[in-house]
Amino acid sequence: MSYPVNKAVFIDRDGTLIEEVNFLSRLEDLQIFPFTSKALTMLRENGFKIHVVTNQSGIGRGIYTEQDMHSIHRQMTADLPGLIDSFHFCPHLPDAGCRCRKPNTGMIDEASAAYTLDRRNSWMIGDKYLDIQTGKNAGLRSALVRTGYGERISDTDQIADIIGRNLLDAVDLILQGSVKGSLATAVSGSEAER
Numbered sequence: 001m002s003y004p005v006n007k008a009v010f011i012d013r014d015g016t017l018i019e020e021v022n023f024l025s026r027l028e029d030l031q032i033f034p035f036t037s038k039a040l041t042m043l044r045e046n047g048f049k050i051h052v053v054t055n056q057s058g059i060g061r062g063i064y065t066e067q068d069m070h071s072i073h074r075q076m077t078a079d080l081p082g083l084i085d086s087f088h089f090c091p092h093l094p095d096a097g098c099r100c101r102k103p104n105t106g107m108i109d110e111a112s113a114a115y116t117l118d119r120r121n122s123w124m125i126g127d128k129y130l131d132i133q134t135g136k137n138a139g140l141r142s143a144l145v146r147t148g149y150g151e152r153i154s155d156t157d158q159i160a161d162i163i164g165r166n167l168l169d170a171v172d173l174i175l176q177g178s179v180k181g182s183l184a185t186a187v188s189g190s191e192a193e194r
């Protein structure tokens with residue numbers, strides 16, 4: 001019996017794929033970064049599944065509705081055709097104690113439930129430490145981008161495996177590592193195949 005193993009990149013939305021807008025809810029405020037399409041295409045070409053994982057407490061706070069958020073995601077799907085496998089969101093308040101809000105791993109578990117994920121060749125990319133911590137909590141590698149809130153994080157911190165100027169730069173670094181095979185050696189045995 002063999003178990004197909006998949007690699008995936010879990011990507012934060014605000015400040016990573018699109019411009020950070022505090023409590024984004026209006027389509028006219030949606031601005032996909034100019035490099036996002038190319039970065040996702042490169043991941044696709046290298047066999048990664050692509051899942052968006054986003055904390056959207058603005059829903060729990062009553063600032064906007066789940067439908068508002070879905071229309072943003074529909075527009076992103078239209079503008080980035082065939083590049084995003086799924087969107088996952090946490091609508092809860094930060095103190096709700098849910099298991100989906102990053103840095104908890106509920107959204108990653110949900111996104112990868114349908115297939116066998118090779119976690120140690122999979123990545124979490126985001127603009128906040130919360131994203132990096134999420135990756136660590138899920139047993140993934142992690143990349144910090146210096147867009148969005150990432151602009152303000154000090155250089156001396158080494159918590160992420162990779163720090164990129166933006167998503168495209170981070171993807172470049174991830175794929176260079178994969179080509180060299182330095183990441184592949186990390187996977188062995190059944191532990192990684194969950």
Ligand SMILES: [Mg+2]
Binds near residue numbers: 012
């Ligand atoms: Mg963000």
Ligand SMILES: [Zn+2]
Binds near residue numbers: 090100
């Ligand atoms: Zn939640």
